[in-house]
Amino acid sequence: xxxxxxxxxxxxxxxxxxxxxxxxxxxxxxxxxxxxxxxxxxxxxxxxxxxxxxxxxxxxxxxxxxxxxxxxxxxxxxxxxxxxxxxxxxxxxxxxxxxxxxxxxxxxxxxxxxxxxxxxxxxxxxxxxxxxxxxxxxxxxxxxxxxxxxxxxxxxxxxxxxxxxxxxxxxxxxxxxxxxxxxxxxxxxxxxxxxxxxxxxxxxxxxxxxxxxxxxxxxxxxxxxxxxxxxxxxxxxxxxxxxxxxxxxxxxxxxxxxxxxxxxxxxxxxxxxxxxxxxxxxxx
Amino acid sequence: xxxxxxxxxxxxxxxxxxxxxxxxxxxxxxxxxxxxxxxxxxxxxxxxxxxxxxxxxxxxxxxxxxxxxxxxxxxxxxxxxxxxxxxxxxxxxxxxxxxxxxxxxxxxxxxxxxxxxxxxxxxxxxxxxxxxxxxxxxxxxxxxxxxxxxxxxxxxx
Numbered sequence: 001x002x003x004x005x006x007x008x009x010x011x012x013x014x015x016x017x018x019x020x021x022x023x024x025x026x027x028x029x030x031x032x033x034x035x036x037x038x039x040x041x042x043x044x045x046x047x048x049x050x051x052x053x054x055x056x057x058x059x060x061x062x063x064x065x066x067x068x069x070x071x072x073x074x075x076x077x078x079x080x081x082x083x084x085x086x087x088x089x090x091x092x093x094x095x096x097x098x099x100x101x102x103x104x105x106x107x108x109x110x111x112x113x114x115x116x117x118x119x120x121x122x123x124x125x126x127x128x129x130x131x132x133x134x135x136x137x138x139x140x141x142x143x144x145x146x147x148x149x150x151x152x153x154x155x156x157x158x159x160x161x162x163x164x165x166x167x168x169x170x171x172x173x174x175x176x177x178x179x180x181x182x183x184x185x186x187x188x189x190x191x192x193x194x195x196x197x198x199x200x201x202x203x204x205x206x207x208x209x210x211x212x213x214x215x216x217x218x219x220x221x222x223x224x225x226x227x228x229x230x231x232x233x234x235x236x237x238x239x240x241x242x243x244x245x246x247x248x249x250x251x252x253x254x255x256x257x258x259x260x261x262x263x264x265x266x267x268x269x270x271x272x273x274x275x276x277x278x279x280x281x282x283x284x
Numbered sequence: 285x286x287x288x289x290x291x292x293x294x295x296x297x298x299x300x301x302x303x304x305x306x307x308x309x310x311x312x313x314x315x316x317x318x319x320x321x322x323x324x325x326x327x328x329x330x331x332x333x334x335x336x337x338x339x340x341x342x343x344x345x346x347x348x349x350x351x352x353x354x355x356x357x358x359x360x361x362x363x364x365x366x367x368x369x370x371x372x373x374x375x376x377x378x379x380x381x382x383x384x385x386x387x388x389x390x391x392x393x394x395x396x397x398x399x400x401x402x403x404x405x406x407x408x409x410x411x412x413x414x415x416x417x418x419x420x421x422x423x424x425x426x427x428x429x430x431x432x433x434x435x436x437x438x439x440x441x
Contacts, residue, residue, distance in 0.1 A: 001327050005285040008305035008351045028352075035347050036329055039308075048305070050352060076341070100418025101396055102332060105341040106348070188330075189417070 003038035007047045014056040014136070014165075017049050022138035022161040025049045029072060029111035032103050057110065057165060060084060067091075069167045071110020075099070078109060087171045089282075090178035090196060094125040097182050099189055110164040116219070118153045118254065119190040123220030125180055126167065127212030128196035134166035141165070146220075153218040176200045176208065177283025181275040182215075183267050185258050191215035192259050193267040195247070197275035199230075201283040206230050211275070216253050216268045223247045226272060235280050244272035290354040294319070295363025305351050310334045312350035313360060321361035321391045325420070332419030335392035336360045342399040344418070361391035364398075374398045377436035378429075385423035392419050397433045407437055 009025070011017040021027055026045035028034060029052050037043040051057055057072035060081050067088050069078070078084060079095035098104055098112075098121055112122045113133060126133075126146040133149045135142050135158060149157050158164070172178065182194040196212040209230045211223040229243035247268045253261035291300045294317065301316055313319045313336065322345055325333035329347040336345050337359040364372040371379065374394050384390045393416065400407060400415035407415065412433045413426075421429060 002308075003306045005304065005306055007285050008288060008349070010351070010354065031348060031352070032329070035349070038306075039327065052352065100332070101399055101415055102335055102342050102344045102418050103329070105343055 001039040003035075004041060004044040006038075006045055008050065009047070010050045010053065014054055015138075017051055017054065018136060018138040018161075018163070020047070020049045021163060024160075027051050027114075027163050029114075030074060030107040031111075032099070032107035033111065033115045033117065051110075051163065052106075052108065062087070062171070065171060067169050067171060069109060069169065071113070071164045071166060072108050073110075075104035075107050075109070076101075079104065088129070088169050089172070090125055090129060090180060090198060091169055093178070094121050094180045094196070097121050097180060097184075097191075097194070109167055113149070113167065114156065114158060114164045116150055116154050116156045117190070118218050118220075119185070119192070119194075119215045120220075121180065121182065121191055121194050121214060123150055124191075124194045124196040124212035124214035126169075127220050127222045128178070128198045128210040129169045129212075130210065132168040133164060134168065135159075135162045136165040137162040143168075147222065150220050155219075172198075173200075174284045175202055177279040177281065179275050179278035179282065181271045181278060183271055193264055193271050195268065195271045195275040197272070197279040199276065199279045199283060201235060201280060204234055206233055206235055211247065211272060213247060213268065213272075216248055216264050217251050218254065221251075223272065225249055230276075235276075240273050240276050244269050244276065247272040288351050288354075290351055292350075292353050292355070293357045295358070295360060303350050305349060307350045309336075309345040309348045309350045309353055312353075313345060313358075316350075319360050319362050322395075323388055323391060325388065325392075330418075330420065331389070332392040332396060333389050335395040335419065337395060337399070342396045359395075361394060364394070372398070373439050374401070374433075374436045377432040377439065381428050381432035381435055383425065383428040383432035385421075385425045389419060389421045389423075393421065393429055397429075397436065400433065401437045405437060405440075407433070409434065 025047035028048040057070040059070040075095040084092040178198045180196045194214040198210040200208040209227040214220045225246040248265040253264045255261040323333035325331035334346040
């Protein structure tokens with residue numbers, strides 16, 4: 001399988017990359033989604049600009065009480081970052097669920113976010129973390145909430161000429177427990193359903209419940225009805241089950257040859273409860 | 285579309301060629317350089333038969349363009365044994381444990397197993413199986429492959 005012909009630039013700086021992208025070139029990051037699509041000729045960009053090796057997009061740093069992650073950081077760098085494992089373990093844990101060793105060596109957080117595959121893992125995690133997504137173009141920068149960034153299947157708020165430059169996630173205090181739980185499609189490893197849970201527990205009462213969902217429908221979302229049902233409650237099995245059953249309410253669940261809509265809804269309920277239990281077991 | 289000159293160090297030797305940007309790294313290795321150890325299995329980044337090391341990281345060379353590797357150091361299965369022909373401990377373990385039947389997946393299996401044990405020198409069997417997740421053996425000879433990785437880890441590969 002050979003891609004259609006294209007021109008390729010490995011820019012020396014982010015400014016050079018943004019100028020080229022502003023003129024219509026397409027960004028290439030790890031290529032773990034784009035290159036297979038190009039080989040199948042589902043995508044035929046005329047000009048690729050390689051962001052994958054730009055030092056300016058490759059960092060993980062703590063700044064003003066938050067963690068800033070450059071878009072070109074790979075999944076392997078996320079899963080092996082002691083800074084993330086210590087201060088935002090959910091973002092490191094999620095990487096271990098993706099693909100395989102080889103894919104995690106190449107694939108990037110920014111690439112996954114910009115691609116917005118409805119079965120990708122990170123959108124659920126970023127929803128639960130209420131991450132901020134920094135977009136840049138040759139003419140400026142803007143910061144969006146995860147909620148405002150992911151619009152629909154393979155559709156984001158990115159405008160032509162913009163790239164995902166940085167992801168900002170919170171530092172989690174000790175009282176917060178997090179977990180990502182996923183039912184894998186056995187052949188591809190993609191999420192049939194993936195649930196990220198982030199919960200604070202103090203004196204037997206739940207607060208700050210955040211549930212991110214991927215795979216169930218065309219786009220990731222926060223299950224605010226599950227969150228509301230648990231807010232201020234005690235973490236009993238009964239309460240967890242009752243709240244988890246609300247995860248797919250009003251959601252147009254996807255159906256394909258792997259799973260019917262009803263089965264996906266069932267999986268979402270089961271995996272929401274699993275993610276909540278696992279998050280609680282990790283909260284102090 | 286404009287061809288580009290790339291310069292890559294492969295198994296210790298510097299290589300410079302003019303390539304089309306759409307040339308995949310696996311085709312560059314096999315067809316331009318004649319290094320046919322890395323195999324083309326599925327071509328859809330699922331089977332791992334094309335696995336090589338790029339700057340010390342195992343990657344699937346069917347899912348990368350050769351131009352992306354410009355300036356990189358690449359290690360293929362051909363470069364794993366030392367110059368005097370002494371096999372790498374992972375190769376030795378695959379030999380000893382008879383971790384192959386037809387051998388098609390073996391170069392990729394060895395390259396990813398090398399990475400696995402470098403990162404986790406004492407893997408459990410579950411961790412070995414998870415580490416081999418991106419490599420398929422259609423002879424389904426997985427048990428002997430797991431045995432080989434375990435033996436190589438024990439031998440300090």
